Amino acid sequence: MNEHLSAFMGYLTDKEKSKSTIESYTRYVKKFLKYVDGNEITKELVIQYRELLEREGSAYSTINLMLVSINCYLEYVQKSNCRVKLLKIQKRNYVDARMTEAEYEQLLSYAHTHKETKYYLIMSTLGTTGIRIQELSMFTVEALSKNNGNIEIRNKNKTRTVPIPTHLKKELLSYARENNITIGAIFLGSRGTPITREAVWKKLKKIAEEAGVDSDKIYPHAFRHFFAFSYIKEYHNVCTLADILGHSRVETTRIYLQQTLDDTRNQIGSMYALHNRHVRELQKKSRAS
Numbered sequence: 001m002n003e004h005l006s007a008f009m010g011y012l013t014d015k016e017k018s019k020s021t022i023e024s025y026t027r028y029v030k031k032f033l034k035y036v037d038g039n040e041i042t043k044e045l046v047i048q049y050r051e052l053l054e055r056e057g058s059a060y061s062t063i064n065l066m067l068v069s070i071n072c073y074l075e076y077v078q079k080s081n082c083r084v085k086l087l088k089i090q091k092r093n094y095v096d097a098r099m100t101e102a103e104y105e106q107l108l109s110y111a112h113t114h115k116e117t118k119y120y121l122i123m124s125t126l127g128t129t130g131i132r133i134q135e136l137s138m139f140t141v142e143a144l145s146k147n148n149g150n151i152e153i154r155n156k157n158k159t160r161t162v163p164i165p166t167h168l169k170k171e172l173l174s175y176a177r178e179n180n181i182t183i184g185a186i187f188l189g190s191r192g193t194p195i196t197r198e199a200v201w202k203k204l205k206k207i208a209e210e211a212g213v214d215s216d217k218i219y220p221h222a223f224r225h226f227f228a229f230s231y232i233k234e235y236h237n238v239c240t241l242a243d244i245l246g247h248s249r250v251e252t253t254r255i256y257l258q259q260t261l262d263d264t265r266n267q268i269g270s271m272y273a274l275h276n277r278h279v280r281e282l283q284k285k286s287r288a289s
Helices: 001-012 019-036 043-055 060-076 101-113 117-129 135-137 142-147 168-176 199-213 222-235 237-247 250-255 262-287
Strands: 148-154 158-163
Touching: 001 060, 001 222, 019 043, 019 060, 043 060, 101 199, 101 222, 117 135, 117 168, 117 199, 117 222, 135 148, 135 199, 142 148, 142 168, 158 237, 199 222, 222 237, 237 250
Parallel strands: none
Antiparallel strands: 148 158
């Protein structure tokens, strides 16, 4: 199976899929092939697998990502006739949970206090620039040492320039010097290679649990969503935000700006309180006259 999956990864590479996409597609296809267990792949079997994923209770968005991966694999093995439709998901105009500014500061404070310098800087970088976790590998000593302090990010066949705050740049270069990192990526994993998306996500969830922050709010794009929401709240410029995040379409950026139901409830509550205060004032003036 490993040789077969390696060939599939080569196929995805030829299609110019990103590294994170290749990793997730391969992981989901490997799980599917274990289910197939050497049997002939038919459309009925793929439909049964889709039903199994639903019964297991995974989020519909996750199931659809699995199905996209499997459909891509079926194209690769020339079984496009076995591809299945994705699950229909009702569009929502809110998110279940979003990290607040207080929680972000709580995470940073915990990491700083407990000498988790690498992850303190990772969270600072993610929360300050809005980059994707896998883009941390582009924060190299060479890039940060340039006078302009900007980072060129290439992802999904697009290149964008991310301005790095002067203070953050100094902290990152200081961290590199203290850890004898003279070339290449600043954030390294246990093997001395650029830290992976999965390793960062796993560690940040652990930090959240230990810091008393709801770990359900810590997912791969959590800090990217936090940055986007904070930026638009402060500067109200969705077009510039789209450029910062590397989105070709503003509609994509709007997904990052969705409120939670609690946000909306509080806003409506404030409007209700304001309206009733005006009514009470009018009633008071009416009685006085």
